[in-house]
Amino acid sequence: MPRSNRPRGHKPGADGGDDTDLSSLLSGWRRTEVRRDGQWHVQPVPAAQALKNYVCPGCGLQVVPGVAHIVAWRGDGVLGDGADIAARRHWHSHCWKIK
Numbered sequence: 486m487p488r489s490n491r492p493r494g495h496k497p498g499a500d501g502g503d504d505t506d507l508s509s510l511l512s513g514w515r516r517t518e519v520r521r522d523g524q525w526h527v528q529p530v531p532a533a534q535a536l537k538n539y540v541c542p543g544c545g546l547q548v549v550p551g552v553a554h555i556v557a558w559r560g561d562g563v564l565g566d567g568a569d570i571a572a573r574r575h576w577h578s579h580c581w582k583i584k
């Protein structure tokens with residue numbers, strides 16, 4: 486069973502729960518970081534593309550619209566890149582740095 490029946494053009498399993506432009510996540514600039522808890526893909530979100538509130542997993546506070554921040558998702562998950570991107574989290578840049 487597909488997890489989402491929304492008629493979108495994304496690859497199966499690659500559809501996320503928010504409106505961050507997934508195709509830009511997949512095709513745009515990103516870097517890979519190795520942290521204490523494994524490998525992560527990290528992509529900066531510029532202020533102009535920060536349009537929603539997110540809860541930062543680092544501090545539990547909101548990442549508010551209009552603030553440049555970081556999107557991160559696991560790079561070593563067993564479920565594949567699509568599932569990991571779907572589980573991506575938005576972090577304050579500072580909170581990611583000190584994670």
Ligand SMILES: [Zn+2]
Pocket residue numbers: 541542543544545546576577580
């Ligand atoms: Zn934070």
